[in-house]
Amino acid sequence: NVSQEFVSYNNNPLNDTVWATVLKDSDPCNTMIGDLTPASVEATIDLSGNRVECKPGNTDSLKITFNKGIFTSLENGVATPVAPTGTAVVQVLRIRTSGDLIRTMRPTQTGRTLTELGTGLFIRVMKDGKELSIKSGENYQINLIETGAAPKPNMQRYFGLESIPAPAHNVYDPNFTWKIDTDISNINYFWDNNKPVGYALVVNKLRWVTAQRPTATASSNSRSRVTVYFSPSFTNKTTAVYAVIVGQKTVVKLDFDYASRSFRTDLLPYGFAYRLVSISKIGKDFYLGDGSIANLSTPSVLKLNPQKVNEQKLHAYLDEL
DSSP, rough: OOSSOOOTTTOGGGGGGOOOSSTTSSSSHHHHHHHHSOOOOOEETTTSSSSEEEEETOOTTTTEEETTTEEEEEEEEEEEEEOOOOEEEEEEEEOOOOOHHTTTTTEETTTEEEEEEEEEEEEEETTTTTEEEETTTTTEEEEOTTTOOOOTTTOOEEEOOOHHHOOTTTOOOTOEEEEOOOOOOOOOOEETEEEEEEEEEEOOOOEEEEEEEOOSOGGGEEEEEEEEOOOTOTTTTTEEEEEEEEOOOOOOEEEEETTTTTTEEEEETTTTOOEEEEEETTTTEEEEEEESSSOOOEEEEEEEEOEEHHHHHHHHHHOOO
């Protein structure tokens, strides 16, 4: 399955070497998000409290604070205030690493602009089976610490722009992109022992919430094309390919080029080192490909040779990115 010579195996999904001109949501390259995205953690809050703090996952590295009466629910296009009584469940998925961006298929791209992730999460609040939103004009606070990493300067609030209706956090969304907040001021730190230890985000939206900042250059003259190709068993229906800037949490998803049966991007800035990562799901098996560029200075073409890997080793690899 890593040879250029195609060998057919009876009743084996590796036999399918046909590329698609248009991908479907049901193709393995898109459904693998459901296998790779970890479960969310939860905390229950009392809606009657004037200022309610919660720590989903019961960790001191994350604290979310809601004021009383800030929630609404959306039904038939109408926002209805939620009475500040009873309880609600806060569900959270942390986004800490480049590997997390790949697991959730949320690369740090806004159009042709690349960003660097500081930290982030997917946050959902549920009451009586309904997903809640934040009332217009209200906000809440998130305090986030990334263990072993000091907060970076000049981070701004970015939200996930999603399809309507928005899918679950572990379902592929073809329309997803990151969008900077209308408030473009930098995010504040919070401090401990006179040093910054984390990000203090004051935000007015739920779901995908991150601290990011633009990175590299917007000039097309300072960017290069990178092309990745595979042996015939790895097609655009089964494979997703990403470029990760070494040393920072910037992830670019490579688009497929049907004519050349390859993957490519024109967004990678010169002067950086990159890891090229492919994840394929063929039948019930995962395959991992890995390549590198030490210092991008010219258009580059790489062949990746994915190897079969179990999910535990795949997650360990993503954790190290």
